[in-house]
Amino acid sequence: MRFIADMMLGRLARWLRLYGYDTLYGVEDDDEILRVALAENRVLLTRDSGLTDRAKKLGAEVILLSSNSLEGQIEELKKHGLEFRELFPASARCPKCNGPIRPVGKEEVKGKVPESVYERYDEFYVCENCGQIYWPGRQWKEMLRIDEKLRRV
Numbered sequence: 001m002r003f004i005a006d007m008m009l010g011r012l013a014r015w016l017r018l019y020g021y022d023t024l025y026g027v028e029d030d031d032e033i034l035r036v037a038l039a040e041n042r043v044l045l046t047r048d049s050g051l052t053d054r055a056k057k058l059g060a061e062v063i064l065l066s067s068n069s070l071e072g073q074i075e076e077l078k079k080h081g082l083e084f085r086e087l088f089p090a091s092a093r094c095p096k097c098n099g100p101i102r103p104v105g106k107e108e109v110k111g112k113v114p115e116s117v118y119e120r121y122d123e124f125y126v127c128e129n130c131g132q133i134y135w136p137g138r139q140w141k142e143m144l145r146i147d148e149k150l151r152r153v
Contacts, residue, residue, distance in 0.1 A: 099129020
């Protein structure tokens with residue numbers, strides 16, 4: 001399932017990407033969101049009932065979310081049949097740009113990450129689209145803690 005999330009759902013969009021869901025985000029104009037949703041056969045995620053009504057009239061698939069919290073939004077999506085499997089990096093997409101992420105050898109990131117990171121870690125991943133490099137550091141551990149919480153909702 002592929003998504004386009006409106007501007008109210010940035011945090012959810014990043015997490016959906018980490019779970020491997022192709023999720024567009026950052027389109028500000030509602031008309032453009034609807035055009036992209038229809039043209040690319042994407043499910044529109046929104047908290048806007050007016051946008052939901054417009055999408056339905058045009059024949060777009062839409063999920064209207066009522067919760068303002070990430071946990072509540074994940075719970076609602078689970079009720080729509082979404083699965084939240086293993087988190088990053090198995091099938092993850094870049095939380096910044098939605099590009100695919102792939103594992104890379106340590107030597108490929110030499111000079112592209114701080115020297116202390118290069119010396120401390122052996123596991124690295126890179127976004128094939130924007131080039132962002134990821135490793136299992138402090139933020140990664142926090143992400144895994146949140147993931148554990150999200151999968152329990």
